[in-house]
Amino acid sequence: MTITTFINLPVRDLASAAEFFRSIGFAGAQPSPDRTSLMLNLNDTTQLILHIDSAFAEYTQVAITDTEASREVIVGLAAGSRERVDELVDRAVAAGGNAVGPGQDVGGLYMRGFRDLDGHQWSFVHQAG
Known part of the structure; x- marks a missing residue:
């Protein structure tokens, strides 16, 4: 399905x-x-x-929701590689978004986040296979 x-x-x-x-x-x-x-x-x-x-x-x-004061959701999307995660977040920042800290590597899962123009939080993730 x-x-x-x-x-x-x-x-x-x-x-x-x-x-x-x-x-x-x-x-x-x-x-x-x-x-x-x-x-x-x-x-x-x-x-x-x-x-x-x-x-x-x-x-x-x-x-x-006031995105300056609270979060209702974080939208996470999978990317094909660590490099693709970095590329997508770098593109978001170049387009006016804000990076949310450095990339994180936790147990084979690499993740980087950003906030869009309206403060909604997103992350791109790659899980090593």
Whole structure:
């Protein structure tokens, strides 16, 4: 069974957020009919849906998390090698994101994190086989 993942996030500026994620390898930018959201593809089974803050709040019916004060989720994505982890995080930082400390190697799992333009925390990981 194939399961598709949809990551939904609120953003302050839809165009800037889309450009940020395209710069680290997400493809496309299908806008919703009302242009308050857009979908980017990471691969065939993982999509990122960005929503302007007001649309996300209306959809969820709760306040948006203040990413300066708390974390609701850390999005982790697998990469094919340690070098690819570093490359992707370096691209995110070059596009305006913020690195979250140095890379960590824990029991054969290498991980590096960053925060996107809206403060959402991401990590790329590689598990040595």
